[in-house]
Amino acid sequence: MDLLTLSIIFIVTIVFIVISTTRWHLHPFLALIFAAYGVGIATGVPLLKLGETIRVGFGNILGYIGLVILFGTLIGTILEKSHAAISMANFIQRRLGERHPALAMTLIGYIVSIPVFCDSAFVILSSLRKSLISKTGASAVAVTIALSTGLYASHTFVPPTPGPIAAAANLGISDNLGMVIVVGLLVSLCAALAGYSWSRYIGDRYKTDEDLQLSVTDYEEPANLPSTGKAFAPIFVPILLIALGSVANFPSHPFGQEGLFTLFAFLGKPINALIIGFFLAMRLMPALNKETLNDWMSDGLQSAGLIIMITGAGGAFGQVLKATPMAELIGGSLDGMNISLLLPFILAAALKTAQGSSTVAMVTTSAIIAPLLGDLGLASDMGAVLAVMAVGAGAMTISHANDSYFWVVTQFSGMDVATAYRTHTVATLIQGFVALAVILILSLFLL
Template sequence: MDDWVQTLSTPALLSIALVAIAVLLVMIIKFKVHPLLALVIVSIATAFATRIPISEIQDVLIDGFGATLGEVALLVGLGAMFGRLAEISGGAQALSDALIRRFGDKRAPFALGVASLLFGFPIFFDAAFMVMLPIIFSVARRLGGSVLLYVLPAAAALSTMHVFLPPHPGAVASTVLLGGDVGLTILIGIVVAVPTWYIAGYLYGTFIGKRIDLPVPDLLSGGPRVETVEDPPKPSTIIALLMLPLVLIFANTAVTTAARTGTLDAESPWVTVPQVIGSTPVALLITVLVSTYVLALRRGRTADYVEDLLDNALKPIAPVVLITGAGGMFGAVLLASGIGDALAETLRDLGLPLIVSTFIIAAILRIALGTATVAITTSAGLLGASIMAAGLNPVQTVAMILTLAAGSSIFPHVNDASFWLIGKLLGMDVPTTFKTWSVIKTLISIVGFALSGVVYVIASV
């Protein structure tokens, strides 16, 4: 691929991408083709249409599929195991009852959202979502109504923190590429992220959650609803198990940052050991092992029972993992076609105000490619020199960083692996996923951009 040069024009590439997305939607929605088959077929057809060398197509498809599975499969699998252990022991129900007693029935979505804001600060979206999901499902079962009423505010909180704040990859990349201050980015990022979540995640999430009736899925728990357990674990036990992966992952983040700044030796065991046990899959693995003992073996369950329990937890998630991987495959084909570079070069010459062009370029690249990280790095690479040469003060620079992050989170759709992950974990069809998750992410993007613009204007005075 290094020697291959795309000869198609930007309009031609954009047309191919739009047609591919339209065909994919028609296949899934109109003709009821299974999403996995539809994604693979459209990915192959798009690769041929964009003239990716035939000898490279297989590698592009497999690499895109494999890279996505490498991030998703273990997280979803281990998360499903933890969820089933928490549910079958009665621990998830005990914690949900405690939350409801503390905050009340009507404020349960708000309480879950606030908890997710706290969890989402140090922890990546996918890991925190898988940890929180069993608790959210348990609260939804306890109170009744659509599961979306409880999931959407919490998922939006996790996503908002992931979008705007270091140590999450997009925020870190944009801060580094634009020469921003990490501490100032965190401080102003919180000021932008919290009201963004409240408007886009909580208000819209509860609004649409009340209007779309979606039952709590059995998918993650590996079975139907569990009857009340006579002697469930204490809520504090479940909180400790929830905090375990978060503490491990946060320790990884802390020592990595210290090593990067020279505070700690990068080769020291004080750095390397937390980095290993604090990597997301290992942290979740440790949590599952500890949970197996605390929630099952110590409570009299046999090893055979636990093996069967965890095996059943994994069976329903295979479609989720495969479809998510296929979504990553489609995104990889669009990326390999060169559409991102072509679009970025065209958009850079529009002559718009710098903060507006930053948002538009990041947003269009995100919609076209389905990956926030590539949208951020490409946009920052194109605009970084202009931004750093504009004589911006530190607060204005942070406003540009947050604008870039906001643009890169807009409107996830069928070329985005997270679109399929959220939709399938919650048992939503494609139109429902558009009306819920895609709209919430778009609102997060727009509200975040607006608040970043306010910060920029205030800093300019």
């Protein structure tokens, strides 16, 4: 089979995923599974091996990352339902809110969205956003876009958010999440600050009804908020443990090869770190009863189940691609083209813009480029980390009408659609390209 035929199969497959999920409203899980079968049959994967290939791909990625996604989602659920996210937001607001309301909302979003989905987090923080606007007289558009872009930044770059975890697993670096977190925090901070700068620029150029209607009475803070320390612990303790685990495994053995090395290597395993984070999150529960231990957990498990199924389907799709000659032929055609990190960015951006879901764009793109890492010059661990970042940058470019987050921002801020396109959508475009620029600069020093 020649390169042209394989390229046509590849393009048709991507078009099928986009059209089936957008126009036909097929669930992404089914779209990816059907795409895996379609690619396998079209490229001549032996029929008797095709089902086994899909099963192995589905099971392997979930074996690496399924429990990590599950416990990360449970932590986010507890932070949401216990109002710990409000405690974290209040901590930052007290220090920056009165003087720099837009910057305060950017940092609040940047931190809260590490474990909590940006859609849910915007809803949780919307009342606090209104309160800050009314107290400071700041532009409602500026504060809204600062929050939406702050949330959006860490959502696509920093584990334990499912998108970057799934991408890391597809690219074979699930055991090196510490480096993904460190680089992701830097890249996402630059993207968040780009969103903040844009919010300041457009803040006085657009108005919404909130600029005239808000008063301080619009915000009623939940009673019995958890302490700031308890609220932050489920996020930062796992991140610290994963980072220490990565340091412990450095070739120089900074903690030796026994004792502290064993301790930090064990605690730094992502699943172990997140289980500890989960127990820290349980301290936020107002009581240990049926509502918290069963109902809250059921909500979290349902959210995690959908993500895990999509991630597994992405793994199956990627495994079929590895079983075809597609990677070898396409990889040979890339020799000397020097597109490296641009390919994952462009592919993820196309998928995100077309079908709306950042998570689906990250899972699909990472599955496609996994067999191409060597040909792209990204075969090292750091190369794979930067590939995860490039996929994340593409998966945030751009948020518009087919993205549920776009409608959350518009509906909870009272922003009309035209204004949202000019402010929120353009902001996500800027964030994606700024993040890509940062990634390309990092690649000059790290590759």
